[in-house]
Amino acid sequence: MRGLFLVLTTMVAGCSVAPATDDGGIEHVTITGLEDVRFSSAHIRQGVWSPGEFEREARGGIFFVDPPVAGRTVVLFIHGINGSPRDFRFLIEHLDRSRFQACVFFYASGSSLAQIGRELAEDIGELHRRHDIESLVLVGHSIGGLIARDLVLHRSSHPDVDIPLLITMSAPWGGVPSAGVGIRFSPVVIDSWRDIASGSGYLSSLFVDADGSTRDLPVSTRHYLLFSYRKSWSSFGLSGDAVTSVASQLFRTAQQQAYRVYGFDVSHSEILRNGGVVNVLDEALRSLSSQNTKAAL
Numbered sequence: 001m002r003g004l005f006l007v008l009t010t011m012v013a014g015c016s017v018a019p020a021t022d023d024g025g026i027e028h029v030t031i032t033g034l035e036d037v038r039f040s041s042a043h044i045r046q047g048v049w050s051p052g053e054f055e056r057e058a059r060g061g062i063f064f065v066d067p068p069v070a071g072r073t074v075v076l077f078i079h080g081i082n083g084s085p086r087d088f089r090f091l092i093e094h095l096d097r098s099r100f101q102a103c104v105f106f107y108a109s110g111s112s113l114a115q116i117g118r119e120l121a122e123d124i125g126e127l128h129r130r131h132d133i134e135s136l137v138l139v140g141h142s143i144g145g146l147i148a149r150d151l152v153l154h155r156s157s158h159p160d161v162d163i164p165l166l167i168t169m170s171a172p173w174g175g176v177p178s179a180g181v182g183i184r185f186s187p188v189v190i191d192s193w194r195d196i197a198s199g200s201g202y203l204s205s206l207f208v209d210a211d212g213s214t215r216d217l218p219v220s221t222r223h224y225l226l227f228s229y230r231k232s233w234s235s236f237g238l239s240g241d242a243v244t245s246v247a248s249q250l251f252r253t254a255q256q257q258a259y260r261v262y263g264f265d266v267s268h269s270e271i272l273r274n275g276g277v278v279n280v281l282d283e284a285l286r287s288l289s290s291q292n293t294k295a296a297l
Contacts, residue, residue: 080142145171
C-alpha cells in the first residue's frame with residue numbers, strides 16, 4: 001500500500017498557481033519569474049487538496065511568458081498533476097520566441113478534469129477577446145495531455161480559436177490503475193484521481209461518444225504523441241516511465257489517431273528536459289509554419 005501512495009504522490013506533486021489579476025486571469029510573467037513565491041509548495045498543495053479554496057482565491061488562468069506580440073503563434077503549455085510552469089522551463093528556453101508566443105495554463109489539479117477543461121476553454125475565449133488570438137498550439141504533459149485532447153474535441157467551447165497542433169507527452173490515455181486503488185482505500189480522495197482511474201467515464205469520453213461511436217480528432221488538428229519508457233530502480237511490473245505504464249501511454253485509439261508517435265528512453269518527468277523532445281516540438285512548429293505559407297499562396 002505504501003508503494004501505491006508513493007505513485008499517487010508522484011502523480012500529484014507539482015500543481016502551480018497564480019494570483020488574481022485585473023486582466024481576466026491573464027498576466028505577463030518572465031522565465032525568471034517562474035520562481036516567484038506564487039508557485040510555492042503551499043500553493044501547489046492547495047491546488048491538489050483544496051481546489052475550491054484555490055479557485056476562490058483566483059490563482060489559476062492563462063499567463064504569458066513574455067509580453068504578447070501581435071502575429072506570433074501562441075504555444076500554450078499545460079502541466080500535469082503536481083506540475084508547475086517550471087516544468088516547461090527547458091522547452092520554453094529552447095522555443096524560438098521571436099516567432100512563437102509561450103503561454104502557460106495554471107489550474108487546481110485536484111479538480112475534476114472536465115471542470116478544468118471548461119475553465120481552460122473560458123480562458124482561451126478571454127485570450128481571443130483581449131488579444132485577437134485566432135489560433136494556438138497545445139502542449140500538454142501527463143494529464144495536461146488529457147485536458148488538451150478534451151479541449152480539442154469540444155470545438156464549440158472555443159469557436160473563434162483554431163488548434164492546428166496538439167503535442168502530448170507521457171499522457172495516461174488508458175488510465176492509472178493505482179488511482180483506482182487509491183479511490184478505494186485512501187481516507188481522502190481528490191476528484192482528478194477518479195478521472196484518471198482506469199476505465200473512468202472521463203477517459204472513455206476522450207475516445208468514445210455516448211452512443212459508442214469512436215470520437216475522432218478534427219482533421220484540422222495534427223496530434224504528435226510522445227511517450228516515455230524509462231523505469232526507475234524501484235519500478236516493477238508493466239513497462240513504464242516510473243509513473244505511467246507504456247501500455248496506457250500507447251492506448252490503441254490514441255496511437256491510431258496520432259499524426260506522429262515518438263518514444264523517449266526517459267522518465268515521466270525527464271521527458272520535459274530532453275533535447276529530442278525539443279527537436280520534435282521544433283519539427284511540429286516548422287510544419288505548421290510551412291502549412292501557413294502554402295495556405296497564403
